[in-house]
Amino acid sequence: MTDFLEDGRLLFAGPCDFIFASAKAGDLPPLGPPEIAFAGRSNVGKSSLLNALTNRKTLARVSHTPGRTQQLNFFALGGEPGAERLRLVDMPGYGYAAVSKEKVASWGALMRNYLRGRASLARVFVLVDGRRGVKPVDAEMFDLLDQSAVSYQVVLTKHDELKISERGAVVAATAEALSKRPAAYPEIIFTSSQTGEGIPALRGAVAQLLAERGA
Template sequence: MPAGGLAEARDEAERAALVEAGRRLFARPCRFFFAAQRLDQLPPPRAPEVAFCGRSNVGKSSLVNALTGRKTLARVSGTPGRTRQLNFFEIGGAPGEQRLVLVDMPGYGYAQAPKDLKADWQGLMFDFLRGRPSLRRVLLLLDARIETKPSDRAVMELLDKAAVAFQIVLTKADAVRPPALARRLREAEGLARAHTAGHPLVVATSSRTGLGIEALRAELAALAAPAED
């Protein structure tokens, strides 16, 4: 199975193996196990980690729920900027089976949040990205319905400087007509190519219809590691 994911799959057999690995991984139990509001509260690394990063209300919690098949695993808030902590979820963990930790991060770019509050939780987010040794990839979520914002571009620059690999995931793609979605995908692929930390494969998803969920599960399965006995 290619460790790099679907972008490195050489043929349909390897692609199918990745998809099956993703299905098996996300069929395992997934549980919330930790929340941190400060860096000194972070749990010790216990498995490879994938962080979900994006503007407030881009659909991070909804995507976590869609991937895991659990409607209420991650809390979905209708109020942008409400999540102000790092939420950790573990998939698998039994001896010998694949294990992965998902990190639901605070949203950025919420203009109406007080300046001191934005500094607090955005500072936590960026310090986490720069300093977490178990962090294998950041999924940078962009809303398929709207243009890329300056704050999104600023995060890409930061990830380049921190040498943290990121993969662009388009959310809410079911709300975009196919020609417009194709244009948005091309734009996102161009953004990924323009950044040294960018992953070449952009995945368009919909938490409502399931579009792209299978492909994203396959990508994440390539990053998981066996649990220790």
């Protein structure tokens, strides 16, 4: 990972532009460069993490209202749209109960359609609230990713809101929850959008993934 920290910094120092939004299954942009997607339950801090990762304040809309992201949002990273090195994909938050069953079903169909058979999808980073650990709704997402044979990696959030003495146990429990899952990448990254903890490591993981794919 150390070898890719500078590559990750340079990658995310480049331009990052919104290019496409998909609101329903079957409405996806044409295949292009590798894509990495970010998933997580509502209020896990996904928008804040994306903003921290890309050194921007408003790339992803930060809201105190759960369920704000209602579509797949695609961003071009590391070059002008059409010549980018990578695409970031912001997925709808899951596990939010205060929306209609129809909306939940629509979001579920959208995510399943994207995850299954998207040849350019390199990895899904699943954000898990470090204060709460892996919950059943997170395990349901892991199940979907395992069934879809999509590589995924857990990113714990809110590192700054845990005591130092609590952090190791959270990482260990998360690793145990992933230990027998076939599509899970074993390395867990613990992050804080407030302090920047773990952000360089996450950028480095993305740069390493690109290098492994020859991109």
